[in-house]
Amino acid sequence: MSDPVTLSTTARTYDRPNIRRWLAAGHRTCPVTMRRLPKSGSKEVLLVPNRTLKHLIDRWILTGRTLSISDLALPTLKDNLLAGMDDSTVMEETLRIVMLLSPPGFCALLLRLLLRHSRHDDDDDRAPAHALLVELALDCLLASPSAHELAASLQTGDVSSFAVVLRRGSLTVRTGLCRLMHIAADAMAEQQLCIMVLGRSEKIMGALAALVHDGGAASDAALRAMSSLCSSDQAIRETAVAAGAVDALLSYISYGAGHCRKWPPCSALMSRALETLEQVLVSVGSGRQAMYARYGATAVLVKMVFRVPFDQGSGSSDHAIGSLLVACRESAAVRVDAINAGLLTQLLLLLQSQRASPRAKANALALLKLLRTIWARH
Secondary structure, three states: OOOEEEEOOOOEEEEHHHHHHHHHOOOOEOOOOOOEOOOOOHHHOOEEEOHHHHHHHHHHHHOOOOOOHHHHHHHHHHHHHHOOOOOHHHHHHHHHHHHHHOOOOOHHHHHHHHHHHOOOOOOOOOHHHHHHHHHHHHHHHHOOOOHHHHHHHHHHOOHHHHHHHHHHOOHHHHHHHHHHHHHHHOOOHHHHHHHHHHHOOHHHHHHHHHHHHHOOOOHHHHHHHHHHHHOOOHHHHHHHHHOOHHHHHHHHHHHHHHHOOOOHHHHHHHHHHHHHHHHHHHHOHHHHHHHHHOOOHHHHHHHOOOOOOOOOOOOHHHHHHHHHHHHHHHOHHHHHHHHHOOHHHHHHHHHHOOOOOHHHHHHHHHHHHHHHHHHOOO
16 A cells, blocks of 8 residues: 555545545445445545554655564554544554554553543543544454453453443443453463452452343353353352352343243353352352342242253253252252242153253252152142
């Protein structure tokens, strides 16, 4: 390119002579996205000079084309990000180049930018432009080639701001932050400090619990993040319980049991929710107390013991029975609630199934033995 311009309709950048030839030939779509352009003459199609890319191309030519464009771009891109969002056009150009190159060393800058500008005032005239830039910064972080760098940036970030954006940011941003935490928590063992910083923050765990409980579009991503964090550390599970994770997980399971019976991705998420709940109930006494305090919690788990069609691969039954076994061993009231909710029938159906796992059947037998002292009365 010698004269880069951005097609305003789709934000794609082209060399000016080439895009003009395309338009002059009568094409009414963006060459890359194939999105329809305005129906009027080509003058209606706004071509905006991409100053950032033009500057980088000119510098590259002046250096004798000895450096890679990526190496040459990094200082300019970092300077533009540090300058903030005063010039939204330059910032948009910069973020799109960062997304294209995925260079190392940018995660901390991008996260700071995202957290600083996610809580914009809706009455501000710049709010739509800021929202676009925040989403671009989020896309850059999600495309980061290094989970280690991403985890390090989350570890050193502002936890309070992170929690606030999780509660008050746009749906896209909240979902994206949950995905970032899930990626960082699922990274290799050297990211443990990052997991501790995020998972032991009651504000962050509370924000995740609220998203899981709401059952909205961000709840699945929040569940994955919560599950990844809780699986790594006992102190995190205790923090999650204090932040309302048990009630949130039971709400998620209760809703999912009636709305996604035959959808495989949902089945995997339900299994993940049940697995996280079992981990919490097994290891945290206050988690079990939170379950006992929730009306109908036992019946929710009983429904998950055996469902038609039975999904052998999801593990939902294993975790539901594991949770009930822990609760029934400790609480006589839960044993009565479980029998009244039809647990005996569910267990017998599971034991007759050829698809139930050995663990599920072993725990089902243990539950039957535990309940045999009272089943005659019911």
